[in-house]
Amino acid sequence: MTLPDPNQHRYIPNADQDVKEMLAVIGVDSVDRLFDSIPNEVKLQRPLEIPGPWSEIESRRWFRDLAAKNKSAVDHLSFLGGGAYAHYQPACVDQLLLRAEFLTSYTPYQPEVSQGTLQSIFEYQTHQCLLTGLDVANASLYDGSTALCEAVLLAERVVKNRTKIVIAKSVHPQYNETVRTYVQNLGYEIVEVGWTNDGRVDIEELRRACTDDVFAVAVQSPNFLGVLEDYDSIATVANGVGAVKIAVITEATSLGILTPPGAHGFDICVGEGQAWGVPPQFGGPYVGFMVVRDALKRHMPGRLVGETVDVDGRRAYVLTLATREQHIRRGKATSNICTNEALIALAANIYLSLMGKEGLREVAWQSMQKAAYLRDRLRAISSITIAFGGPIYNEFVVRTPFPAHEILRDLEHDKILGGIPLGNFYPDHKNDFLVAVTELHSREQLDRYVSVLSAAISRELR
Amino acid sequence: MTTVEEQETASAVPQGANREGLIFEHSKRGRRGYRLPALDVPEQSGLLPPGMARNEIANEVEVSEVDVIRHFTRLSKLNVSIDAGLYPLGSCTMKHNPRLNEELARTPGFALSHPLQADHQVQGNLELLWNLEQTLKAILGMPRVTLQPVAGAHGELTGILTIHKALAKTGNARKYILIPDSAHGTNPASAAFAGYEVKELKSNSRGTVDLHVLEQNMSEEVAALMVTVPNTLGVFENEIRQMAEILHRKGAYLYCDGANLNAFVGVARPGDMGIDVIHSNLHKTFSTPHGGGGPGAGPVGVSEKLVPFLPTPTVERRGDGTFYLDHDHPDSIGRMRAFNGNFGVLVRALTYMRSMGPEGLRRIAQIAVLNANYIRARLKGTYHLPYDAPSLHEVVFSDKNQTPHDVHTLDIAKRLMDYGFHPPTIYFPLIVSGALMIEPTESEPKEELDAFCDAMLAIARECQERPELVRSAPHTTPVRRLDEAKAARQPILRWRRT
Numbered sequence: 011m012t013l014p015d016p017n018q019h020r021y022i023p024n025a026d027q028d029v030k031e032m033l034a035v036i037g038v039d040s041v042d043r044l045f046d047s048i049p050n051e052v053k054l055q056r057p058l059e060i061p062g063p064w065s066e067i068e069s070r071r072w073f074r075d076l077a078a079k080n081k082s083a084v085d086h087l088s089f090l091g092g093g094a095y096a097h098y099q100p101a102c103v104d105q106l107l108l109r110a111e112f113l114t115s116y117t118p119y120q121p122e123v124s125q126g127t128l129q130s131i132f133e134y135q136t137h138q139c140l141l142t143g144l145d146v147a148n149a150s151l152y153d154g155s156t157a158l159c160e161a162v163l164l165a166e167r168v169v170k171n172r173t174k175i176v177i178a179k180s181v182h183p184q185y186n187e188t189v190r191t192y193v194q195n196l197g198y199e200i201v202e203v204g205w206t207n208d209g210r211v212d213i214e215e216l217r218r219a220c221t222d223d224v225f226a227v228a229v230q231s232p233n234f235l236g237v238l239e240d241y242d243s244i245a246t247v248a249n250g251v252g253a254v255k256i257a258v259i260t261e262a263t264s265l266g267i268l269t270p271p272g273a274h275g276f277d278i279c280v281g282e283g284q285a286w287g288v289p290p291q292f293g294g295p296y297v298g299f300m301v302v303r304d305a306l307k308r309h310m311p312g313r314l315v316g317e318t319v320d321v322d323g324r325r326a327y328v329l330t331l332a333t334r335e336q337h338i339r340r341g342k343a344t345s346n347i348c349t350n351e352a353l354i355a356l357a358a359n360i361y362l363s364l365m366g367k368e369g370l371r372e373v374a375w376q377s378m379q380k381a382a383y384l385r386d387r388l389r390a391i392s393s394i395t396i397a398f399g400g401p402i403y404n405e406f407v408v409r410t411p412f413p414a415h416e417i418l419r420d421l422e423h424d425k426i427l428g429g430i431p432l433g434n435f436y437p438d439h440k441n442d443f444l445v446a447v448t449e450l451h452s453r454e455q456l457d458r459y460v461s462v463l464s465a466a467i468s469r470e471l472r
Numbered sequence: 473m474t475t476v477e478e479q480e481t482a483s484a485v486p487q488g489a490n491r492e493g494l495i496f497e498h499s500k501r502g503r504r505g506y507r508l509p510a511l512d513v514p515e516q517s518g519l520l521p522p523g524m525a526r527n528e529i530a531n532e533v534e535v536s537e538v539d540v541i542r543h544f545t546r547l548s549k550l551n552v553s554i555d556a557g558l559y560p561l562g563s564c565t566m567k568h569n570p571r572l573n574e575e576l577a578r579t580p581g582f583a584l585s586h587p588l589q590a591d592h593q594v595q596g597n598l599e600l601l602w603n604l605e606q607t608l609k610a611i612l613g614m615p616r617v618t619l620q621p622v623a624g625a626h627g628e629l630t631g632i633l634t635i636h637k638a639l640a641k642t643g644n645a646r647k648y649i650l651i652p653d654s655a656h657g658t659n660p661a662s663a664a665f666a667g668y669e670v671k672e673l674k675s676n677s678r679g680t681v682d683l684h685v686l687e688q689n690m691s692e693e694v695a696a697l698m699v700t701v702p703n704t705l706g707v708f709e710n711e712i713r714q715m716a717e718i719l720h721r722k723g724a725y726l727y728c729d730g731a732n733l734n735a736f737v738g739v740a741r742p743g744d745m746g747i748d749v750i751h752s753n754l755h756k757t758f759s760t761p762h763g764g765g766g767p768g769a770g771p772v773g774v775s776e777k778l779v780p781f782l783p784t785p786t787v788e789r790r791g792d793g794t795f796y797l798d799h800d801h802p803d804s805i806g807r808m809r810a811f812n813g814n815f816g817v818l819v820r821a822l823t824y825m826r827s828m829g830p831e832g833l834r835r836i837a838q839i840a841v842l843n844a845n846y847i848r849a850r851l852k853g854t855y856h857l858p859y860d861a862p863s864l865h866e867v868v869f870s871d872k873n874q875t876p877h878d879v880h881t882l883d884i885a886k887r888l889m890d891y892g893f894h895p896p897t898i899y900f901p902l903i904v905s906g907a908l909m910i911e912p913t914e915s916e917p918k919e920e921l922d923a924f925c926d927a928m929l930a931i932a933r934e935c936q937e938r939p940e941l942v943r944s945a946p947h948t949t950p951v952r953r954l955d956e957a958k959a960a961r962q963p964i965l966r967w968r969r970t
Binding site: 035036068075077104112130163331343368371 | 505508512515520525530532537545547554570579584590594595606626629645657662664707712744745753766805808810834838841846848889897900915918953960
């Protein structure tokens, strides 16, 4: 048979006949002539050295083979958290995300033909306010770590002419690293404050760090050790020097059961919204959220959607307060952010709506109850201690007499991803690992974890 | 197309016919949209210290699954999208988003893998990232590419921080970044957040960087020039090699904003132009869906001298074919984000690159440029072309021919909606008064381009004959023009129970 032209691509409709007709209208004799403005000496004289073109059949084969090389929650029982959590994902969320009108539209610059996206963002903003107890939320930031960076930069705009940032060492270590990257040329000093034996911020150390040149104090609760911070004591210290109080949340479902940062006088709450119905997918795309007190709204980075009316008086939504943003203010903008995480914010909006008032509470309550059950069962095993005594939500640190890497490797043989070695982040915690529990874990799975872990330790003891 | 008569009968449509209330307004006490298995461990009380447990999330919604599906389906119908037709936003590269990419990104082995797993557990992911970097290296002609940045502006910040670190290592990080007046707003914003002052360069009559102006502004205090290639007029910086030489002579770097890579992918490579840093918006050239404003990805390729300063960790391959994350980069600027970038977006982009192959990528540029020039040829004369230099993947007109009828770019944009098209980018670049910046991409068949051009020509006639019709557009959209001043003056940024 005669095979079709291999250069005619399924994603590019125009074929040779179209090209000919169009060239005639343009008045040139070849497509190459349209590239005359590119100097010959920089033109590529050969095809790119990359694989393809592949059919869907070939792509499926290659990519699925790669995915099969991973050891993941697909065929392992996972207790991994540390800022990315496996929670229940209602089937509706992804199905609705695939609606082309959401998936394949741009940033809603033209509100008359983008009300779907705009209204959804307005709803998302409202959910964030209700959950965090603060006043104004933006349309999303890249993720939790960069949201913290933006919060620090916002704080400096509010409390001018100060140079020091105080961050708890128990804030997610990769968030702290990201902040260091972001501010490296801005002349700020970062002071890290450690924790006491219960895993909470050392208030005495915090007090010493909070000198009058501090513009921001950032803590995370539940923190990277899984422990809940005492917001009120921290706020009191920060207030003493007039610093902006930033609360970081990496486990967003915790807001379903914990009093929110806004209720404890915090000025800014930033965090990672992945836990709201988004798969872990190796770290992204996720959705960073930022919610602030009303007084800070004009310092907000990123997009904001506001309510207004059209010429017929109908309620409608529009991007607003844009004079903060890079496309207007350029070098003086509150942030350089443009593309954000709108579709993931939509996922969060759908999830939060579906779970609603009761579901958000029940997810948090079950996660907390199950984590407490596992913690208590593990604590009963000799040779295992729970490293920190402070109150927890759904994560805690297990300590054994043996290197965490070895124990976890043992668990992996039994198809359990048993935790995150704390020594990867804090070198003096080699024997500790972080364990996360969610509503997805059944009692039988938790019991299995206990027996496999205690068997692993028994083997080590022998 | 909609006739005026039809628009007049539109008033027969009941008010609110295509309106959808807020999800909070659908809430009814006692409804639920989920079910969890019953708690199967003994309930403990007092797990939280006093004052730490919230009573309820006041005003959160109570809706059923049906309510949610209906609500979001109705909302979606208020959007236009690339799946429904041409979406010619200039510099945004709204192209077809293949569904295979969606399917493969959702493969459970990818979607359920955790970002803090040990390297040996995620060999598939690391192999994928390594392959994507190899492919981008080949496309860009750069020796290394970091996949960490999650958006174009995030890539810009990464690139400028990299330059800063490299210069600081030689003893002077310098003071200025030069940016042409035609640049995207993110460029100066990124430069400022990286610790630099911005000096704006005036473009020449061709709309490109003027070498004399560049020379005049060069000094040992200039760290880099940030330039978009082709620029925001769609015009190729044909003196790019000379620009690189001028910068390199003074020890400065050439940064390329790769937002417009779709114009020359497979035809030329930034690395062969003397460019030191380029970010590529995978959500533009490499087809990952825009999702109403993200997620994206903005990998950054750098020249040899800048490699040691790239973000950490990098993905490396061992001699035995296994892969690992390498954190050992003492000169690195550090980490730009927690975890491993927007992995799900990266899977989609690599799927696309494999679907296209070398010939396919080149054909993207060829047809994208052909389509833009076809629009240019059909509309030139009717619409004013402020810069006549040859353009590649996009074309920028102005409203100069229409303003005598007191019809402006905004009006033309809104009127296009009545013809069923999303408007082009408007009032950008800033160097064109009343700019209409049109980028069709390679995804559009000739018929769609013709329909768009016919609409633009019809609107031009309307500007002469019935200007009021254009000034009061749109007439057929779910809402009409909004009071944007009111939104900013008295901001209502969330729903409240009334």
